[in-house]
Amino acid sequence: MSATDMTHDAAVELSGLRVAFGKTQVVDGVDLRLDRGQALALIGESGSGKSVTLRSILRLFPAGRSRIEGRISAAGKDVLALDKRALADFRGGDVSMIFQEPLLAFDPVYTVGRQITESIQRHEKISAQDARARALALFERVRIPSPERRLDNYPHEMSGGMRQRAMIALALACRPQVLLADEPTTALDATVQIQVLLLLRELQRDLGLSIVIVTHDLGAAVEVADRIAVMYAGKIVEVGTARQVVRDPHHPYTIGLLRSRAEGAMDKGSRLQTIPGSPPDLANRPPGCPFAPRCFLAEDRCRREMPPVGTISPGHDVACWRTEEASAAYRAGPQPVAVEMA
Numbered sequence: 651m652s653a654t655d656m657t658h659d660a661a662v663e664l665s666g667l668r669v670a671f672g673k674t675q676v677v678d679g680v681d682l683r684l685d686r687g688q689a690l691a692l693i694g695e696s697g698s699g700k701s702v703t704l705r706s707i708l709r710l711f712p713a714g715r716s717r718i719e720g721r722i723s724a725a726g727k728d729v730l731a732l733d734k735r736a737l738a739d740f741r742g743g744d745v746s747m748i749f750q751e752p753l754l755a756f757d758p759v760y761t762v763g764r765q766i767t768e769s770i771q772r773h774e775k776i777s778a779q780d781a782r783a784r785a786l787a788l789f790e791r792v793r794i795p796s797p798e799r800r801l802d803n804y805p806h807e808m809s810g811g812m813r814q815r816a817m818i819a820l821a822l823a824c825r826p827q828v829l830l831a832d833e834p835t836t837a838l839d840a841t842v843q844i845q846v847l848l849l850l851r852e853l854q855r856d857l858g859l860s861i862v863i864v865t866h867d868l869g870a871a872v873e874v875a876d877r878i879a880v881m882y883a884g885k886i887v888e889v890g891t892a893r894q895v896v897r898d899p900h901h902p903y904t905i906g907l908l909r910s911r912a913e914g915a916m917d918k919g920s921r922l923q924t925i926p927g928s929p930p931d932l933a934n935r936p937p938g939c940p941f942a943p944r945c946f947l948a949e950d951r952c953r954r955e956m957p958p959v960g961t962i963s964p965g966h967d968v969a970c971w972r973t974e975e976a977s978a979a980y981r982a983g984p985q986p987v988a989v990e991m992a
Contacts, residue, residue, distance in 0.1 A: 661686045681959075833865060861874070888970075
């Protein structure tokens with residue numbers, strides 16, 4: 651697919667994306683689309699390629715140590731065609747990112763307010779006073795208590811939840827079209843996690859943001875996302891609306907993720923269902939479907955041939971040879987997810 655073939659009304663569109671480090675193919679042929687004003691959750695186990703896919707949108711990997719192939723369109727721009735200066739303007743201006751650990755993302759020797767105002771001044775020609783006023787308004791928007799005083803805090807002087815809110819404020823500082831969130835609730839306690847997820851959803855709706863969130867938590871995905879893409883061994887194995895993926899999964903891996911949630915326990919004290927085995931070594935991929943060695947429905951064809959992506963229903967695509975058997979097995983077994991769908 652050429653750059654001119656990419657859909658211009660998509661906020662983010664990936665076509666045939668492949669990312670390799672040395673000889674190891676970490677992301678292998680990903681096709682994804684995010685419409686403007688929507689939120690997409692990318693879920694899967696650690697090591698499935700979620701964060702690599704997300705960071706590829708901003709080209710955050712050193713060119714000499716990585717190889718990116720395919721097409722990346724974000725905020726109407728062909729990302730892989732951007733030169734160094736255009737890429738610097740693109741990062742933070744058109745597309746910004748909430749990193750997994752804000753304590754590491756912020757510079758420890760400068761106040762949080764200074765870092766946000768400098769970011770604004772880097773992208774826009776406004777005074778330091780006006781930039782600080784916008785930073786203050788953002789702190790108020792993300793509900794940081796005593797916002798004027800907190801602007802002069804160093805990162806270590808804030809709690810984890812407050813730092814994450816400050817990270818969101820920094821990401822929004824230059825009014826991006828697309829917001830990328832890499833495990834934004836991982837280091838937070840349960841109460842703060844919910845607050846941050848609700849804040850992201852509110853900001854997405856109020857500001858018309860397009861959001862891609864990486865998470866291994868299906869509950870977080872359902873809370874924030876319009877669509878969910880399930881990733882395994884560098885490939886998208888199922889993608890659809892949140893309702894389609896959670897209520898009507900057709901890939902055995904998606905079913906395994908759903909049944910392994912604590913919310914899925916039918917009786918108090920009952921054992922959680924787990925996915926046997928471990929994710930494959932990406933440096934030595936097995937032939938056929940990468941999930942076959944762990945799959946309860948695997949047959950000989952699964953171990954020989956990678957299944958193509960097929961459409962189950964409009965907007966719901968799955969890469970599996972045995973989609974109907976997987977769906978029937980899910981419907982016949984315990985229903986693990988009890989969530990209110992928006």
